[in-house]
Amino acid sequence: MRRLRQSVAALLAASCLAAPLPVCAGQVSLADFAAPVTEKPAAPFVPVTATGPDEVDLAALYYYADQGQEERVQAELARLQLKFPGFEPPKNLYMPAARRSMNEQPLWALYEKSDFSSIEAEIARLQAANPGWSPSEDFSGKLARRKIRVQMTAAVAARDWAGVIAAGEAIDPAGEAEIDLLWMLVDAYHETGMREQMAEVCKAILFRQGEARFPDDLLAVTLQKAAQDFSAEEIDAVIKALWPQPARVAALAPVTDALLRRRVADFTANDALTAPLPEADLQRLAAQSDTAGDDILFGWYFLKVKQLPSAEQAFGKAMERAPGAEAAKGLYLSLSRQGRDADAYRWAAGHLDLFAGEPELLMAALAPRLSKPELGALEPQAIAAYSAAIGETQSADHAEILGWYAYNSKQFAAAEAWFAKAFEWQEKPERLKGLALSYLRENRKKDFAALRSRYGERYPDLWAEIASAPPPRGLSGATVGKPAAGDASGYAAALRDKRYDACIRELQRQEDRGGLSAEASLARGWCFMGLNRSSDARVAFNAALAGRGVTRQDAAYGLALAALRDKLTDQAEAALSATPLSAVRDREIRAEIYWQRARAAFDIGQYEQALAALNARMQLVPEPTDMSKLRAWAHQKLGHKAEAKAIFERLSMHLSDRAVAQGLTAVEQSQR
Structure with a gap:
């Protein structure tokens, strides 16, 4: 529960949206741009379309051009420009009528299939057969739009958020009529943390x-998306600006419910908020709650306001609907805080897998029972899980508890190992006492004497207690294993063993206890990379740049790799500029930067820039075949037929590839 509060509070603290309006100066705010409230009803939605002359309006212009009557052409142009401000002469105005009326039906058929490569091949064929012809403005414009939609949709499906943003660069948000494209951009900016x-x-x-x-209804969906990154207060301000009487707008009901859920979560996460929320709001939300997520939301709320039976009921419903770690932890806490220790233990011991990500909570749940072995033997799997959690957290207190459990069940070798580990992590006399008693019960007199010789002066009163200590009770208990050889605890070991979740948890505990060193921040960055959380890795590597020498160089290298994973080539290049790397690493990063830039430029039709990036990359490292294929296609798009043909022919000699064959065919057709 405490960690949930800390994580949500940290998220809000990182954003000025946690502050009441108006927000702090210089930071982004939706409400800053709210339109004045108007009493006029909203006009029906009509897509914005460009206005201009139709075929009838243009008929005379084309007629005069076909007849070669230039004075009348200019007069007609002046008339059309007066009637349609901003009108420009058609590019095909002086094209022969036969070519101007070229049948574009084959192109439209390919357009419906989004077969862009075939469209380009067909255009090249028609242009070769009809010099001077080009597709109509209608087709060219719609083709460009279709490419944007297909690229953005494919990038969303692949969760390639940088790709979504790159494909959407040609979109003007202020005038875009297709709102789903704008929503794709909103989602991409949300996922990449680009809040502005x-x-x-x-x-x-x-x-x-x-x-x-x-x-x-479309504005309401947009507000729901915005609510992921902006505070409830800001969303409320926008609603009031857009709708004078929002209660009458049926489409806002989902937004209102989402904001209420947000307020419940904010209340639970913020210790400074103590006044319970209005009962009417809670009842309204509860009446429509039908997901485990809502049950968990209510469970944490009821825990905070100390309505423990209600919390137990809410978490229980969540477990019935969708068993998960959050619901399991909440139900345990609900039982424990009601003083139902036996029920709490049984619940935790029966759901050990759901507590795996919360070692502190798992130890807190199992420890009371270890201290009362008279209640019966513990399950072996509970002891194993408890031992693993101790090793992961380096908890000296719980290592001592496990040591006494092993000692009282006459498992002296295990007791000795856990007391030694507890004393190593944090020296306390009780742990030394347990270690000494274990030596005595094992009849290891030399080890006992060495221990007393080393610590006798530091703990002078302890040895009388040891001499008069009663023998262990010998109660039956589950088998206790020794700590893992080599101590598999700590973030360094977790990183080495690729236990990235454990690594992150240990580093978070260290940060909570007093911050992280540059070396620890570097390890955190690599652990986040192992979890494919490159955005978090960039934050960690940035912090590690405060280190010196090898640590700083490794941090810059990691930062560049994390940026490249998110296709942020400018950030990767900035990392190289900030801290020089070894020649090998510098070459590796720059080669990937140039490749990503080449691909991005090619995808948006900037073929010259694509070739420039490939040429720069070739100065660093050899060019593999997939990049040579891109090079050949870039030359083909630019009309460099000889260069394209030479590359495609070279590739075809040792590579059986459909794209290469298509490239050769396209070049040969364009040369006819």
Whole structure:
């Protein structure tokens, strides 16, 4: 529970959105851009479309151009520009009528299939057969739009958020009529932590005026997305700005419920909030609650306000709907705080797998029973889980508890090992006493004498207690194993053994106790990389840059790798500039930077830039075949037929590849 509060509180503390409006200066806010409240009803949604002359309006212009009557062409152009401000002469105005009326139906058929490579091949074929012809503006414009949609949709499906952002660069949020494309950008900015950019897109959706305004239900969905990153107070301010009487807007009901859930979670996570929420709001939310997530939300709320039976009921419902670690922990705490220790122990011991990620809570749940062996033998799996949690957390207190459990059940070798480990982690006389008693019960007189010789002066009163200590009770107990050889605890060992979750938990405990060194922050970065949490890794590596020498160089290297994993090539390059790396590492990072830039430039049709990036990369390392294929296609797109053909022919000599064969065919067709 405490860790849940700390994690949510830390999240809010990292954002100015945790502050009441107006937000702190210089930080992004949705409410800052709220439109003035108006009593006029919202206009129906009409997509924004460009206005211009239709075929009838243009008929005379084309006729005069076909007849070569240039004076009348200019007069007609002047008339159209007066009628349609901003109108520009059509690019195909002086094209022969036969070529101008080229049948584009094959192109449209390929367009419906989103077969872009075939479209490009067909355009090249038609242009070769009809010099001077180019696709109509209608087709070219719609093709560009279709490419954007396909690229963004594919990137969303792959959770390639950097790819979504790159594909959406051509979109103008202020005028974009297809709101689902804007939502893709909102999701991508949310996932990559780019809150300012996310706010800009949300503002562009929410605060349109007149006929450009989106319908209420679409605005409500946008607000639900914004609520992931902005406070309930800010969302409320936006609602009041958009709707004079929000209670009458049916589409806002899901937003209102989402904000209420947010307030419940914020109340639970913030120790400074003590006043319970309005009962009417809680009852309304409870009436429609039908998910384990809502049950868990209520469970933590009831725990905080000390309505323990209600908390037990809520967590119990969550376990019935979707058993999980959060519900299991909450139910244990509900039982424990009601003083039902036996029930709490049975619950924890029966769900050890769900407590695996919370070693402190697991130890707290099992320890009371270890101290009362007269209640019966513990389950072997409970002892094994307790031992593992001790090793993971380096808890001297719990190592001592396990030592006494082993001692009282006459498992003296195990007792000796756990007392020794507890004393190693934190010296206390009781732990030394347990170790000494274990030596005596094992009849290891030399070891006992050496222990007394070493610590006799430091703990002079302890040895009389040891001499008069009663023998162990000899109660039956589960078998206790010794600590893992070599001490598999600590973040360094966890990182070495690729136990990345354990590594992160240990480092968090160290940070809670007083901060992390640059070396520890570096280890945290590598553990986050092992968990594919590259955004968190960048934060950790940035902190590790405060170190010196090898630590700083390793941190810069890790930061560059994490940035490249998220396709943030500028950040990777900045990391190289901040701290020089070894020649091998520098070459590795720069090669990947150039490759990512080449791919990004190619995908948006900037073929010259793609070739420039590939050329820069080739100066560093040899070029593999997949990059040579991209190079050949870039030349083909630019009309460099000889260069493209030479590369495709070279690749075809030792590679059987469909893309290479298609490239050769495209080059040969364009040369006919």
